[in-house]
Amino acid sequence: MNHQVADDEMVLITQYYPGIYTQLVPQQGESKLRRRRKKNKGEGSGSGAMMMRKRKLSDEQVNLLEQSFGNEHKPESERKDKLASELGLDPRQVAVWFQNRRARWKSKKLEEEYSKLKSEHDTNVVEKCRLETEVMKLKEQLLEAEKEIQRLLLERFDGVSSNTSPSMSSFLMEAAMEPPFLGEFGMDGLDNVFYAPDNNYVQGLDWVNLYI
Amino acid sequence: MNHQVADDEMVLITQYYPGIYTQLVPQQGESKLRRRRKKNKGEGSGSGAMMMRKRKLSDEQVNLLEQSFGNEHKPESERKDKLASELGLDPRQVAVWFQNRRARWKSKKLEEEYSKLKSEHDTNVVEKCRLETEVMKLKEQLLEAEKEIQRLLLERFDGVSSNTSPSMSSFLMEAAMEPPFLGEFGMDGLDNVFYAPDNNYVQGLDWVNLYI
DNA sequence: ACTAGTGCGGTAATTAAATGA
């Protein structure tokens, strides 16, 4: 009960209001090639110099506006004017409403995209970790296999290093002779495309609440 | 030189303004354990109902406010009051300014965090792709190695399937007998921790400009 | 319990700069 001075009451304000945008403008054909009247002649609607300013649209007004926004975020001026007359609002107010609504929509979208991206990112981090482990494991197995092959070959020829499939053996050699457990795997053709910050710290949305 | 219409002019407005917030509060000791009782006495300051309201802070005022914001995002009331008197502003305006500034800072921070996260995410996607390829390659090699081992073993015993190191062989078997070229690798212990949308579409920031 | 003070989210409105026809 501390500040109900003039909640959604009228507040007297000396404010020039944008013209009346009366729909009784001589309709000059097109929908996009007219409309000016910024230098409003204050007398319009309110007639007196003072205008009443309602601060906060009624639920009904908001509902209709919101519904229209659902249909199209950026309606034509004609649509806006029609809305204005239907709602008993100044066309200017409707225009302003849509502008602010778009801005709101945008930042909301940003937040949504952020959390979506965040969860995606997190799964990828986990996945990446798993893949790295997988690679290490496979390299180790490959090394063991190669050792086994060497053992079998040596056992067979006892000192001679000629085998039956040289191309495959060298192919295996190449892979198995890499130093295992390294975490980096060549960066074959994708160097320097992105810098890799590699900071896998997963912070929540807490930063929004700490200033400094 | 295009918009000096009435930049920092005055506009008459009927607005009750919160009291004067005199800075002559008796300082009661601590820095964190006081602060309450601003006793603003509403009718104060303006007393007359009409107030002058400057419609846009001067550069100087904004500069000082911005500087203060750099020091601390959420200054004490006393600090705000001091600022107000230094700048010739209503303490209310200063409070409002800080509030709006914080909101702005927050959404800006959100945008920054978003693009940071985005680039991180992109590098991870690339990395993940690379690792998957690596895994496939290694599995293939492992399969080849296992075939080679089988070949050598068969060649040696000609029909009998007893080898010299059974544990290692089964260990290799397990890995090499998985169907290669599959793109999924077990999901060992990490199932259902995160749902994996797996949509690697990399959209830019274009969505911000398309409504509908 | 009561009350004042503050922060925050949401919203309305205005202005400057960018864009478009």
Next chain:
DNA sequence: ATCATTTAATTACCGCACTAG
């Protein structure tokens, strides 16, 4: 190139919630 519209940034206010005395 003027005029109209849109976006981004600002300023301000309300309503709610929380906190502290």
